[in-house]
Amino acid sequence: MASTMKIVFGLLTFVTVGMIIGALFQLAFIRKLEDSYGSAFPSFKRVHKRQNDGYLQFPRGVPIWNNDKEAELLRLGYVKPEVISWSPRIILLHNFLSTEECDYLRAIARPRLYASTVVDAKTGKGIKSNVRTSSGMFLSPEEKNYPMVQAIEKRISVFSQVPIENGELIQVLRYEKDQYYKPHHDYFADTYNLKRGGQRIATVLMYLSDNVEGGETYFPMAGSGECSCGGKTMKGLSVKPIKGNAVLFWSMGLDGQSDPNSMHGGCEVISGEKWSATKWMRQRASS
Incomplete structure (x- = not known):
């Protein structure tokens, strides 16, 4: 045993x-x-x-x-894509810009800000409107070649899957207290503005400042719930402006047609300053 x-x-x-x-x-x-x-x-x-x-x-x-260097330019390991809506297609890109890149764009823009305009459907020129009350400026073609701007442009191209040459010049905007941008579409409804590069298919909206109350990016046709917009409760979906984050959304659907659900706006700023940078991507290279 x-x-x-x-x-x-x-x-x-x-x-x-x-x-x-x-x-x-x-x-x-x-x-x-x-x-x-x-x-x-x-x-x-x-x-x-x-x-x-x-x-x-x-x-x-x-x-x-x-x-x-390629991984560094794209901020691999930092950028975290989050799909927040499929219709319209909206992706929140966490940590898309570094603090230095945000401050750099603001420093370039600050001395050259002027009252923002909207595009006139008949002439294609910018006109003043109470639809948009911010101030802003466009980077010049020369500034587009600056190394830090080139890095941002490359990152936008890769994450949006649209060639760099299809993008318009970056626009930097400042929204102060009580300023806003009423809901609108980024795609064009006229033929004049389609001559340079075709239709706008996607937009990348980058946030350059923190400590802002209000100033959300508002999508009234997205989601089925409620959200905060400039201190008010609204139907739809909104994205809080957080420094370094970016929103990528598509003005055209998977069928290649303009997507009415891509309507969006900038909610009223309650306190602080909201700085942002916008990049519109076209169907073809812009001349």
């Missing part, structure tokens, strides 16, 4: 040790997989941000970007 118990105990010990060794090999294999995928998918919980060096890094000290 005693010898039988010894044999059983020995077998149990052998099996247990084998299971432990197998589990250790499995953990090592999983860790190896995580490391191999880390540079392409830097969203594992083991990844953390180095505060001073400006890139993501594994705890063992291996930087994810690893001098990859």
Whole structure:
């Protein structure tokens, strides 16, 4: 009996040790997989941000970007796309711009702000309107070639999947207290404005400032619930302006037709200053 118990105990010990060794090999294999995928998918919980060096890094000290300029331009590991509506198509891009990029665009724009206008359907020129009460400016073609602006342009192109040359010049806007932009469509309903690059198909709206009360981007035709817009409760969906975030939305549906549900507006600012930058993407290269 005693010898039988010894044999059983020995077998149990052998099996247990084998299971432990197998589990250790499995953990090592999983860790190896995580490391191999880390540079392409830097969203594992083991990844953390180095505060001073400006890139993501594994705890063992291996930087994810690893001098990859393309990854740095695209802010891989920082930008987090979140689909917030399928009809209309709206994607919230968290951490799309760095703090330095936001401040840079504001610094360029501040000395050259003028009262915002809307596009006249007959002439294609900007005209003043109470539909839009902000102030703004467009970057020049020369400024489009500045390295930091080029990086932003490249990022917009990749995330929107629209060629850089199809984009209009970036417009920087400032909304002060009580200023707003009433709901409207970005696509054109006339033929004059279609001559340069065709229809506007997508818009990227980037937020450049924080600590703003109100000033949400409002989509009255999106969602089935209620949202806050300039301190009021409205039907639809709204996006709070958070510095560095961006909203990508499509003015054309999957059928290639203009999407009426893409109507949107800038809610009234209650306090603070709302700074934003807009990039419109066309069907063809703009001349």
